[in-house]
Amino acid sequence: MIAGIIDETNILPGRDCGPCALCCKVMRIEALGKPEGIWCPHCVPGKGCRIYETRQEECRIFYCLWRADPDxxxxxxxxxxxxxxxxxxxxxxxxxxxxxxNPTKWREEPWYSQIKTWSFNLLRYGQVVVYVANRAIVVFPNKEVDLGPLKKGDVILTRENDGVWDAMLAAEDQLPQNQRGVWLDTGGRL
Ligand code: SF4
Ligand code: SF4
Incomplete structure (x- = not known):
């Protein structure tokens, strides 16, 4: 799984967007005030962006993993x-x-088993999170923790305690001093 920044130099042959445009629905576009999970007003689903040549910087720099990851x-x-x-x-x-x-699509096979495998592989140093609009669900190998809607400034925290994995949301920089280093903090949402 690619962990670094993806740019046009990473794109694999044949991995074109085509008529996809799903990122124009699921992503928040700050510059347009567009929340997660609704179509961008500039998008024609199945066709693409009406303002492609002048689209926002956020749109220009986003490449989903499928376009770059041979796995x-x-x-x-x-x-x-x-x-x-x-x-x-x-x-x-x-x-x-x-x-x-299709909010439960990730629970279907063959995707669910692959997501669980990623969770197992990333467990000690990373997180696997499912977003459905602004709701966050942390996936652990043996369970999921539904954190509900993220507020602006929330960070997603995970930890292992006596073999039990847990997750929570906290406002940025509000984690008590004695809890820092106990929870894995990978920051807020893009
Ligand atoms: S970047 Fe990915 S999600 Fe976005 S349109 Fe292209 S293939 Fe679809
Ligand atoms: S401005 Fe264009 S590229 Fe950006 S989200 Fe809207 S439709 Fe997609």
């Missing part, structure tokens, strides 16, 4: 699986951002 096969093509994968927190959080029109 993600065709089943992870976003328009097909209804999920957009990317990383946050300097690559320490794998995000599966699900189309709110």
């Amino acid at each position: 993600l096969g065709d089943i992870w093509q976003p328009a097909h699986c209804k999920m957009v994968l990317y990383t946050e927190g300097m690559g320490h959080r794998l995000v599966i951002s699900v189309d709110p029109g």
Whole structure:
């Protein structure tokens, strides 16, 4: 799984967006005031961006993982699986951002087993989080923790305590001093 920044130099042959545009629905676009989970007013679903040449910087620099990661096969093509994968927190959080029109798609096979495998592999140094619009669900190998809606400034924290994994939200910089270093903090949402 690619953890670094993706730019046009990482894009694999044949991994074009085509008519996908799912990121224009699932992502928040700050400059447009567009929240997560609704179509951008500039998007024509199935066709693309009406203002492609003058689109926002946020749009220009975003490339989903499927476009660059050879480990993600065709089943992870976003328009097909209804999920957009990317990383946050300097690559320490794998995000599966699900189309709110298919909010439980990630629980279906073959995707669910792969998401659980990633959770197991990243457990000690990273997080796997499913977003459905602004709701965050942390995926652990043996359970999921639904954190509900994220507020601006919230960070997602995870920890292991006596073999039990847990997750919570905290306002940025509000974690008690004695809890710092106990929880893995990979920051807030993009
Ligand atoms: S989700 Fe990925 S493949 Fe689909 S339009 Fe966005 S960047 Fe392209
Ligand atoms: S401005 Fe264009 S590229 Fe950006 S989210 Fe809207 S439709 Fe997509």
